[in-house]
Amino acid sequence: MTGDLLIRSVRPWPGDPAEPVVDVLCRDGLVAATGVGLEVPDGVPAVDGKGGVLLPSFTDAHAHLDSTRLGLPFRPHSAGTGLAELIDNDRRNWRSAEQGVAERATHTLGRTIAGGATHVRSHAQVDVDSGLAKLEGVLAAREAHADRAHVEVVAFPQCGILRERGTAELLDAALRAGADVVGGLDPAGYDRDPVRHLDVVFELAERHQCGVDVHLHDVGSLGAFQVELVCERVAALDMRGRVTISHAFALSTVDSERQRELVDLLAEHDVAVTTVSPGAREPLPLRQLRWAGVRLGLGQDGIRDYWSPYGNGDMLDRAWMLAHRNGFRQDALVEMCVDIATRGGAAVLGRTLGLTEGAPADLVVVPGDTVTAAVMDRAPRTLVVHAGRVVAAEGELV
Amino acid sequence: MTGDLLIRSVRPWPGDPAEPVVDVLCRDGLVAATGVGLEVPDGVPAVDGKGGVLLPSFTDAHAHLDSTRLGLPFRPHSAGTGLAELIDNDRRNWRSAEQGVAERATHTLGRTIAGGATHVRSHAQVDVDSGLAKLEGVLAAREAHADRAHVEVVAFPQCGILRERGTAELLDAALRAGADVVGGLDPAGYDRDPVRHLDVVFELAERHQCGVDVHLHDVGSLGAFQVELVCERVAALDMRGRVTISHAFALSTVDSERQRELVDLLAEHDVAVTTVSPGAREPLPLRQLRWAGVRLGLGQDGIRDYWSPYGNGDMLDRAWMLAHRNGFRQDALVEMCVDIATRGGAAVLGRTLGLTEGAPADLVVVPGDTVTAAVMDRAPRTLVVHAGRVVAAEGELV
Numbered sequence: 001m002t003g004d005l006l007i008r009s010v011r012p013w014p015g016d017p018a019e020p021v022v023d024v025l026c027r028d029g030l031v032a033a034t035g036v037g038l039e040v041p042d043g044v045p046a047v048d049g050k051g052g053v054l055l056p057s058f059t060d061a062h063a064h065l066d067s068t069r070l071g072l073p074f075r076p077h078s079a080g081t082g083l084a085e086l087i088d089n090d091r092r093n094w095r096s097a098e099q100g101v102a103e104r105a106t107h108t109l110g111r112t113i114a115g116g117a118t119h120v121r122s123h124a125q126v127d128v129d130s131g132l133a134k135l136e137g138v139l140a141a142r143e144a145h146a147d148r149a150h151v152e153v154v155a156f157p158q159c160g161i162l163r164e165r166g167t168a169e170l171l172d173a174a175l176r177a178g179a180d181v182v183g184g185l186d187p188a189g190y191d192r193d194p195v196r197h198l199d200v201v202f203e204l205a206e207r208h209q210c211g212v213d214v215h216l217h218d219v220g221s222l223g224a225f226q227v228e229l230v231c232e233r234v235a236a237l238d239m240r241g242r243v244t245i246s247h248a249f250a251l252s253t254v255d256s257e258r259q260r261e262l263v264d265l266l267a268e269h270d271v272a273v274t275t276v277s278p279g280a281r282e283p284l285p286l287r288q289l290r291w292a293g294v295r296l297g298l299g300q301d302g303i304r305d306y307w308s309p310y311g312n313g314d315m316l317d318r319a320w321m322l323a324h325r326n327g328f329r330q331d332a333l334v335e336m337c338v339d340i341a342t343r344g345g346a347a348v349l350g351r352t353l354g355l356t357e358g359a360p361a362d363l364v365v366v367p368g369d370t371v372t373a374a375v376m377d378r379a380p381r382t383l384v385v386h387a388g389r390v391v392a393a394e395g396e397l398v
Numbered sequence: 399m400t401g402d403l404l405i406r407s408v409r410p411w412p413g414d415p416a417e418p419v420v421d422v423l424c425r426d427g428l429v430a431a432t433g434v435g436l437e438v439p440d441g442v443p444a445v446d447g448k449g450g451v452l453l454p455s456f457t458d459a460h461a462h463l464d465s466t467r468l469g470l471p472f473r474p475h476s477a478g479t480g481l482a483e484l485i486d487n488d489r490r491n492w493r494s495a496e497q498g499v500a501e502r503a504t505h506t507l508g509r510t511i512a513g514g515a516t517h518v519r520s521h522a523q524v525d526v527d528s529g530l531a532k533l534e535g536v537l538a539a540r541e542a543h544a545d546r547a548h549v550e551v552v553a554f555p556q557c558g559i560l561r562e563r564g565t566a567e568l569l570d571a572a573l574r575a576g577a578d579v580v581g582g583l584d585p586a587g588y589d590r591d592p593v594r595h596l597d598v599v600f601e602l603a604e605r606h607q608c609g610v611d612v613h614l615h616d617v618g619s620l621g622a623f624q625v626e627l628v629c630e631r632v633a634a635l636d637m638r639g640r641v642t643i644s645h646a647f648a649l650s651t652v653d654s655e656r657q658r659e660l661v662d663l664l665a666e667h668d669v670a671v672t673t674v675s676p677g678a679r680e681p682l683p684l685r686q687l688r689w690a691g692v693r694l695g696l697g698q699d700g701i702r703d704y705w706s707p708y709g710n711g712d713m714l715d716r717a718w719m720l721a722h723r724n725g726f727r728q729d730a731l732v733e734m735c736v737d738i739a740t741r742g743g744a745a746v747l748g749r750t751l752g753l754t755e756g757a758p759a760d761l762v763v764v765p766g767d768t769v770t771a772a773v774m775d776r777a778p779r780t781l782v783v784h785a786g787r788v789v790a791a792e793g794e795l796v
Binding site for chain 1: 705725727775
């Protein structure tokens with residue numbers, strides 16, 4: 001459902017803060033015109049941007065809506081260390097949540113939209129413990145917010161594919177049940193057989209003609225080897241532009257020459273990368289990836305769940321985290337983080353966002369003197385627009 | 399000026415979230431009693447803690463109130479890279495701020511108090527360019543908030559001591575004019591003569607019988623050498639408990655054996671350490687420092703100034719940053735960050751905070767199910783109490 005809208009008094013980014021504010025007209029869900037003091041066409045609703053900065057809306061390119069506990073009573077972190085223990089801890093606990101997956105995912109997706117994201121790629125855990133229950137919850141959340149955001153769902157084998165019999169069949173069922181993308185997880189480090197793991201993933205992708213998004217925490221040369229394995233399959237199956245590597249810690253844990261090779265490889269195969277800007281990990285080589293033309297998005301990861309207490313549904317806060325963790329002080333670098341969090345993530349989802357005429361009217365208005373100031377302030381979003389319709393205002397859904 | 403106060407309905411930390419809320423009576427600026435349903439003594443004002451978590455108030459153990467632009471129109475970051483360029487950039491710009499130092503420092507100190515900090519150690523730049531102007535501004539801010547917070551001011555040679563003739567004399571004048579502590583800055587890496595630099599600093603400390611707080615960004619063995627030089631002077635002048643090393647990047651840039659030696663050396667000489675939890679630097683060995691008994695505080699550093707766009711006056715946000723940067727998920731570790739941000743920083747200033755009877759009634763009430771939840775939420779503080787008087791409520795000064 002697309003809409004018509006006149007947004008008054010905003011300052012498009014990039015732009016000179018000293019320039020007068022402009023109005024932006026949206027028609028049929030697209031940006032139609034930008035100018036000072038535009039007339040309101042008959043029947044078109046008008047809203048006030050209050051002089052805020054106008055950005056393309058945020059994309060959360062890597063969320064786990066299925067596990068969120070945002071808004072529920074806080075539970076102390078109960079997991080020990082290590083991925084296997086985190087997986088087991090989630091299994092021990094997720095069924096005891098005060099609400100089901102659908103209700104929790106719907107709440108957090110709503111907070112994410114209110115924070116200015118109108119494109120979201122969420123993983124939904126598919127495994128022999130939960131079957132398709134988590135996927136169904138995330139699909140219900142997507143349906144609940146269908147008019148407010150475009151949501152892609154990844155059938156995500158959080159517990160590996162080969163370690164537990166029946167997971168590959170569940171992934172197949174998940175893709176038939178509405179998942180858009182097939183996931184993978186540390187084919188070597190966790191699932192213990194990188195070739196077979198990736199062969200299952202890409203076979204499913206071929207069968208369902210869908211994209212791939214592989215979690216790759218494996219570091220160093222083992223992680224780098226798996227980046228190569230992914231790219232080999234992209235080439236063999238002609239899947240350029242349809243594959244994402246999430247986290248990709250390998251890129252920041254090899255020497256600079258190897259890093260350059262991997263970045264070039266990703267660019268050559270048009271394999272996208274997403275980061276969640278983890279606090280304690282070495283940051284990805286953001287500039288190198290962008291210079292090479294690699295599509296690079298930002299995500300929230302888990303949002304206050306059995307895995308981690310962090311995350312709040314706010315992609316502007318996440319952009320702040322990316323900038324701060326990288327030690328960026330220059331406005332151009334902070335703005336690069338905003339670009340990763342908006343257009344960058346959208347490109348990972350195969351969408352082109354912008355503010356020019358004909359671009360999708362997926363927009364967010366943020367209070368602040370400049371984009372960098374807005375990142376530092378992280379104030380509630382003035383307006384969030386999806387497909388030409390206001391979906392949130394002053395930090396709350398409408 | 400101390401006060402009497404009854405704080406109703408709070409959950410003291412540490413404590414069991416399932417326990418009933420209690421009331422806390424403050425008398426003459428001290429915690430006098432804690433219990434369920436305390437009677438209000440005649441003439442004692444009562445305030446509602448709304449079931450929030452009660453903590454000792456925050457201490458900002460390392461601020462630069464003299465340079466802040468918080469609340470003023472945002473200016474793009476105009477410095478190039480490197481400490482010398484940052485220093486020069488500040489010199490080129492600080493006089494053109496829309497408000498003077500006193501007004502700016504007063505505003506940001508107010509925001510810091512509203513965020514729950516009632517103890518602050520602020521550096522005030524003393525150099526041949528600005529003379530004592532910045533110090534006077536910070537002293538004026540301290541005076542403006544004298545009833546709301548305890549503020550220590552460091553006479554800080556931001557431009558070195560030996561590089562510009564007359565700085566040592568200005569530091570001496572600053573200590574006569576009201577500064578409490580004498581500062582230093584990278585005695586080797588910036589001022590180029592670690593022995594002479596530290597001899598000037600410690601000679602001033604001896605003359606004025608004041609504490610010392612040295613910025614030490616120098617890394618690796620050069621930084622470690624200067625930690626030793628500081629400790630030698632502490633021993634020679636019997637200054638245990640009165641010296642702080644700020645940043646102390648050396649600790650996280652040497653091998654683990656050398657790190658252990660340095661931590662032991664700091665503990666032996668009771669030299670405190672402060673961190674601002676920078677995004678792109680390796681974190682300090684927080685647990686090792688605390689296990690060894692080293693007093694360890696947290697600070698905001700610059701707060702949206704010509705040095706950096708970051709900082710917002712919120713020490714709870716800074717505690718979040720410390721936890722996130724260290725990858726802490728366990729509640730005990732997140733709570734350790736809160737302890738560093740409260741009691742830890744107070745200990746750096748030679749103050750003992752707590753919630754037990756007889757402790758100073760410097761308290762903050764934060765909404766949240768638990769302390770960790772409060773850190774994650776970073777909601778406006780319900781109440782801030784200094785010396786038994788409410789100084790801020792719901793995120794605003796009273």
